[in-house]
Amino acid sequence: MSSVPLDSAAYAQQLTEKTARLRELLAPFDAPEPQVFDSPLQHYRLRAEFRLWRENEERFYAMFEKGDKYTPILIEDFPIASARINALMAPLKAAWQASTALSFKLFQVEFLTTLAGDALITLAYHRPLDDAWQAAAEQLAADLQVSLIGRSRGQRIVIGRDFVEEELEVAGRRFRYRQPEGAFTQPNGTVNGKMLAWAYEALGERDDDLLELYCGNGNFTLPLATRVRKVLATEISKSSVYAALANLADNAIDNVTLVRLSAEELTQALNGVRPFRRLAGVDLASYDFGSVFVDPPRAGMDPDTCELTRRFERILYISCNPETLAQNIAQLHDTHRVERCALFDQFPWTHHMESGVLLVRR
Structure with missing residues (x-):
């Protein structure tokens, strides 16, 4: 990846x-003024996806410029990816080059790693994946000391586990996370740790309850749950819900109720628009919500969900x-002020940025 300028001066300018x-x-x-949390210059990305490009009976890792599917950039190593990914790339390539069972009609490779x-x-x-493939894949997984998944139309064969395990420390406590294949996880583990610490500090020690929307696998839920009386968390993705429930159990956190609802559906439930069977047994009236935590997709919060957050004293x-963040703050600015803000450089060498704000009622 010689096209990526991995020098500190270029990075400082971009930041x-x-x-x-x-x-x-x-x-x-x-x-x-925003607090700024930088990233390592290389080996920061914990997941990577490559297409394979065939030339002279050899398959290469390849990436493409946006909009161009026919001019591959052939890759031997990938400095922005984790050291573990880089260590696996060459032996994996050698394995498929040596095995027809592994290489035949292989078109894509995905890596998921942890700190x-x-x-x-x-x-x-x-x-279709057959017995010869499975035997070769089992040997490969043992040789590389990884879990491995084979995918084809209508098939998903898991060798080992279909998730990786991460450990992150927040305020002196270590939290363990299962991160499933195919589910969203924060790509930059080092910066994710900085985000968790910032959110933990910004929320503060509370004697009331927290509502969390878009909780994913419980990335923020675990440390934030230690700061409040109890948490009601929502997530719509089944795989993320299962991972979050496992993570809560693995970390012995018992003050969180997790429901599989979208943020929009929970907004409807709290507004009395319609009941949801998935909320059966959840006594919404028993919660004394003082804060709401949101980590929405790129589109930001929809107007109704944004309006819902206005009810809370504190919005983390x-x-x-950042464009949709600004749009949401504009909707809330008449009732809430920005008390803290931060920039988390999850995506160095790109224009993308992660940011955080704490909004407090005026």
Whole structure:
């Protein structure tokens, strides 16, 4: 990846530009100066996906420029990916080159790793997977000391586990996370740890309850649950819900109730628009919500959900799109002020940025 300028001066300049952009977007709301949390310059990305490109009977890892499916960029190593991914790339390639069972109609490889050293490889095929493939894949998984998943139309064969395990420390406590294949996880583990610590500090020690929307696998839920009386958390993805429930149990956190609802559906439930069977047995009236935590997709919160958050004294908001964050703050600015803000450089060497704000009722 020689096209990526992995030098500190170029990175510092880019981070300065991102900070200026966030400052500009939040200026209409009299936001304080953002705290800036930088990223390692390389080996920060814990997951990677490659297409395979065939030349002269050899398959190469390949990526493509946006909009161009026919001009591959052939890759031997990938400096922005974790050291574990880079260590696996060459022996995996050698294995498929030496085995027809592994290479035949293989078209995509995905890596999922953790700071704790765990690794899962997914191999995707344009053909049914047979016993010969499984025998070769089992040997490969043992040789590389990874879990491995084979995918083809109508098939998903798991060798080992279909998740990786991560460990992150927040305020002196270590939290264990299962991160399933195919489910969303924060790609930059080091910066994710900084985000968790910032959110933990921003929420503070509370004697009331927390509502969390878009909780995913419980990435923020686990540390934030230790700061409040109890938590009602929502997530719509089944795989993320199952992972979150396992993570709560693995970490012996028992003050969280998790329901599989979208943020929009929970808004309807809290507004009395319609009942949901998935809320049966949940006594919403028993909660004394003082804070709401949201980590929405790039589109931000829809207007109704944004309006729902207005009810809370404190809104802790993590965003992967500062433009939609600014739009949501504009809707809330008449009742809430920005007390804290931060930039988390999850995506160095790109224009993308993650940001966070704490909004407090005026």
